[in-house]
Every structure is written in C-alpha cells, then in structure tokens.
Amino acid sequence: xxxxxxxxxxxxxxxxxxxxxxxxxxxxxxxxxxxxxxxxxxxxxxxxxxxxxxxxxxxxxxxxxxxxxxxxxxxxxxxxxxxxxxxxxxxxxxxxxxxxxxxxxxxxxxxxxxx
Numbered sequence: 001x002x003x004x005x006x007x008x009x010x011x012x013x014x015x016x017x018x019x020x021x022x023x024x025x026x027x028x029x030x031x032x033x034x035x036x037x038x039x040x041x042x043x044x045x046x047x048x049x050x051x052x053x054x055x056x057x058x059x060x061x062x063x064x065x066x067x068x069x070x071x072x073x074x075x076x077x078x079x080x081x082x083x084x085x086x087x088x089x090x091x092x093x094x095x096x097x098x099x100x101x102x103x104x105x106x107x108x109x110x111x112x113x114x115x
C-alpha cells in the first residue's frame with residue numbers, strides 16, 4: 001500500500017503561479033510513473049502531467065508550456081509548478097502512482113483561479 005498526500009493548493013489570481021507537492025508514504029522499489037490529474041466540477045478527471053523514474057515527462061495539451069512536473073531523485077516527492085494560471089485551471093488536483101501492479105491516488109488538493 002502506498003499513500004499519497006498532496007499539498008499546495010489554494011486561491012490564486014489569473015496569471016499567477018502555484019506549486020503543488022505530492023509525497024509518498026514510503027519509498028517504492030522499481031520503476032513507476034507519478035502523475036497529476038485534475039477534475040473540475042461536473043467534468044471527468046483529466047491527465048495533467050507525469051514523470052517516470054526514468055525521467056520521461058509528459059503533459060496534457062492544455063498545460064504544455066505553463067506547467068512543469070519534477071521530483072526528487074527517488075520520486076518520493078513530486079512537484080507540479082503551475083504558471084500563467086487561467087480560470088479554466090480551477091479543479092481538484094490529484095496525485096497518482098502507477099505501474100502494472102499498483103495504481104494509487106491521493107485525496108486531492110483544490111486549486112481555484114479567480115480574481
């Protein structure tokens with residue numbers, strides 16, 4: 001079992017920045033992918049960004065060039081730097097760890113972009 005704890009959400013004005021963090025409850029041995037997803041009210045959960053233990057990063061089209069995913073060397077903590085935020089970025093952001101034998105989710109952190 002792996003627990004994921006997100007932090008860093010809050011209220012920010014359009015054009016502002018936030019950095020989200022996701023901490024794992026234990027070190028995971030082997031390769032895996034850490035990702036961020038988001039779910040706006042009344043909408044499905046969408047992919048935002050991911051990083052693998054091999055260093056490969058991927059981004060959703062709506063956040064490319066504005067968001068950056070990173071992590072410490074062991075990917076015990078993963079970050080999502082969000083810049084140039086827009087009202088459409090308002091959502092609950094969830095952290096996820098995934099590989100063939102695991103698929104765990106955090107409880108989410110709310111990001112609200114509003115003036």
